[in-house]
Structures are given as structure tokens and as C-alpha cells.
Amino acid sequence: MKNYYVKSKKEYENTSLLDSDKILEAMKRVKGRRKPTSVALEESVIKELKKVAENLNLPYQVLVRLFILDGLRRIKDAA
Numbered sequence: 001m002k003n004y005y006v007k008s009k010k011e012y013e014n015t016s017l018l019d020s021d022k023i024l025e026a027m028k029r030v031k032g033r034r035k036p037t038s039v040a041l042e043e044s045v046i047k048e049l050k051k052v053a054e055n056l057n058l059p060y061q062v063l064v065r066l067f068i069l070d071g072l073r074r075i076k077d078a079a
Contacts, residue, residue, distance in 0.1 A: 022066060039064075 033063075042071035046060075 022069070 049061045049063060053063040056063065
């Protein structure tokens with residue numbers, strides 16, 4: 001069985017996670033369309049997310065939402 005790294009797959013080329021349109025879409029507050037949820041993460045992961053978000057001038061919840069939406073899109077595209 002051939003070993004490979006996920007990032008070597010085609011769908012990881014030319015990532016556009018931080019496209020301004022995607023950021024604005026993730027930041028929109030639309031009543032009734034979003035349901036609050038929780039995810040248990042290690043404190044170190046949350047600190048790292050906050051640090052990255054701060055460098056990008058984004059709220060960290062928006063960054064997490066972008067990661068989730070991008071991951072879902074990639075899974076759908078790969079199927």
C-alpha cells in the first residue's frame with residue numbers, strides 16, 4: 001500500500017481558505033440560520049487559533065467556521 005500525505009493530494013493545491021468573500025460570508029450574522037454548537041478542544045489549540053486569528057485580524061470563531069466550511073467543501077469536491 002502506497003503511503004502519501006494528505007497535503008500532497010490535488011485538492012490541497014492553491015488553497016483559498018482566506019478569500020475575502022469567504023471571510024465575509026463566515027462573518028455574516030443571520031438569525032435562524034445558525035445553530036450554536038460546541039467542540040471540545042485542548043486549551044493549546046484554542047490559544048493557537050486565537051493567535052492565528054489575531055494575525056489575520058479576524059475573530060477566532062470566524063476562523064474556526066472558515067476551517068470547517070473549507071473542510072466540508074474539500075470533502076464534497078473529493079467525493
